Amino acid sequence: MASRAVLLLLLAAGLALGGCVGESSAPGVTTLVFKHSRILGPSDPIPTLLRQFEAEHPGLRVKSESLPWTSDDQHQFYAINLEGGSPGFDVMMLDVIWVPEFARAGWLLDLTPRLAPGETDPHFPSAVAAATYDGRVWALPWNMNVGMLYFRTDLLGRYGFEPPKTWDELVRQVRHIRAAEGDPKLEGYLWQGKQYEGMVVNVLEAFWANGARLLGEDGHLFPQPEEAAEALAFLRSLIETRISPAWMTAADEELSRRAFGEGHAIFLRNWPYALNLFEAPDSPVRGKVGIAALPRHPEGDAGYGSTGGSHLGISRHTAHPEAALALVRFLTSERAQRAMVSGAALYPSRQAVYHDPELTRDHPRLPQIHGLMLAGRPRPVTPYYLVLSTTLQPEFSAVLVGLKPAQRAIREGRQRLEHFLGALL
Numbered sequence: 001m002a003s004r005a006v007l008l009l010l011l012a013a014g015l016a017l018g019g020c021v022g023e024s025s026a027p028g029v030t031t032l033v034f035k036h037s038r039i040l041g042p043s044d045p046i047p048t049l050l051r052q053f054e055a056e057h058p059g060l061r062v063k064s065e066s067l068p069w070t071s072d073d074q075h076q077f078y079a080i081n082l083e084g085g086s087p088g089f090d091v092m093m094l095d096v097i098w099v100p101e102f103a104r105a106g107w108l109l110d111l112t113p114r115l116a117p118g119e120t121d122p123h124f125p126s127a128v129a130a131a132t133y134d135g136r137v138w139a140l141p142w143n144m145n146v147g148m149l150y151f152r153t154d155l156l157g158r159y160g161f162e163p164p165k166t167w168d169e170l171v172r173q174v175r176h177i178r179a180a181e182g183d184p185k186l187e188g189y190l191w192q193g194k195q196y197e198g199m200v201v202n203v204l205e206a207f208w209a210n211g212a213r214l215l216g217e218d219g220h221l222f223p224q225p226e227e228a229a230e231a232l233a234f235l236r237s238l239i240e241t242r243i244s245p246a247w248m249t250a251a252d253e254e255l256s257r258r259a260f261g262e263g264h265a266i267f268l269r270n271w272p273y274a275l276n277l278f279e280a281p282d283s284p285v286r287g288k289v290g291i292a293a294l295p296r297h298p299e300g301d302a303g304y305g306s307t308g309g310s311h312l313g314i315s316r317h318t319a320h321p322e323a324a325l326a327l328v329r330f331l332t333s334e335r336a337q338r339a340m341v342s343g344a345a346l347y348p349s350r351q352a353v354y355h356d357p358e359l360t361r362d363h364p365r366l367p368q369i370h371g372l373m374l375a376g377r378p379r380p381v382t383p384y385y386l387v388l389s390t391t392l393q394p395e396f397s398a399v400l401v402g403l404k405p406a407q408r409a410i411r412e413g414r415q416r417l418e419h420f421l422g423a424l425l
Contacts, residue, residue, distance in 0.1 A: 030059060030323060032323055033091070035092045037066065037093060045336075048339070050062045082107035090323075091328055092315065093142070096311055097130070097385045101383040102313065110137075112136045122334070124144055124351060141350075142311055142332050143349055144308075145273075145309045146272065146307050146369075147269060147294060148270070149163065149268070149291065151266065151267050152288055159177055165303075166296055167295045170295050171243055174267070175188075186264060187264055187266070188238075188265065188266055188267065191244065191248060191268070191269040194255075201379070205303070207231050208377055209294065210299050211301070212224040212230075221417055222413075222414050225407075229407040233399070236406065269294065271308070275365060291365065293305065305375070305376045306378070307373065307376035314328060338353055347369060351374070354366045384421060387420055
């Protein structure tokens with residue numbers, strides 16, 4: 001433990017020396033450091049956007065720095081540097097689930113007194129909710145995600161099926177189509193069951209579809225334990241009955257996306273970014289893919305996709321809070337979010353962009369995706385979300401691989417969380 005602590009201190013010192021907040025590179029010129037993950041898509045619009053910002057803000061320069069690739073590494077980078085108090089950056093791209101944790105830790109600048117009345121209204125309510133903690137706004141929404149159901153329009157159309165509204169319908173359609181097609185390589189429903197955050201998202205969506213929650217509004221864990229266990233057991237049953245292949249327990253977004261994109265499955269649960277890849281000129285499923293809301297169970301009133309995405313926050317230790325806020329406002333503006341849609345595989349947090357006539361001409365699914373985003377649900381907004389997720393991952397995974405009954409996993413997961421949270425609170 002001691003050697004690990006020394007390593008972390010050395011790493012923190014090294015990282016902190018990698019930049020200087022609000023660095024003045026020349027007399028009269030202030031340089032802001034912007035940390036963000038690498039942007040995927042046809043082209044990265046960030047360099048052009050930053051040059052536009054600089055042109056409109058004489059005296060300000062922006063140094064763009066990419067984060068480590070994985071979300072876990074990004075979180076560790078931020079935690080080490082922000083805890084040190086001199087992070088070396090001013091503006092940071094944040095996973096939506098980190099905001100309450102970072103706000104509680106005192107790492108983020110409170111934007112509440114600096115925002116105009118109604119300034120967050122153009123964004124999706126679930127995105128604003130994820131940026132809010134303890135009644136204060138700590139970041140501005142930048143891009144959105146939502147879990148949704150992809151389906152093969154050619155296969156469903158061939159047998160007269162509409163996109164399934166319930167999980168029972170989906171199972172019946174899979175059995176009918178696979179029997180009629182006679183293709184041993186054709187899988188039914190692909191999703192993400194590997195032990196990681198993506199699996200937790202899939203389980204949360206299964207909970208919501210069955211009228212269950214992980215965290216009640218009063219803070220109670222698993223307020224509907226029977227419905228939660230039923231939903232978790234249903235995911236396991238998909239594998240046992242071969243509606244989903246056994247390799248689902250090792251699947252993440254890309255593994256499942258590639259199998260569906262190669263034409264080897266009828267249904268897929270994934271994020272909107274996959275749509276651009278399915279419609280690429282060389283895609284085997286180009287022109288054969290539809291999107292819909294995730295199905296529901298009889299006990300659930302609807303199927304809900306989990307929302308995700310990124311916010312832009314400001315380090316509490318920045319020397320130039322007003323300049324940093326100007327950059328955040330620019331990058332989260334409607335103009336910048338339109339550029340992100342055109343150049344990157346990122347979807348905006350501003351609702352109006354989904355109905356922009358010029359954009360919908362090139363991206364005709366935007367209005368439909370807007371409806372799915374609007375109906376999505378955020379993961380539990382709590383500073384302890386990572387504790388919830390990492391504690392429950394082995395419990396959920398044990399059910400999916402057939403090592404533990406669902407009711408026992410829910411019971412023991414709640415006991416573990418009550419123990420850990422009791423020590424933290």
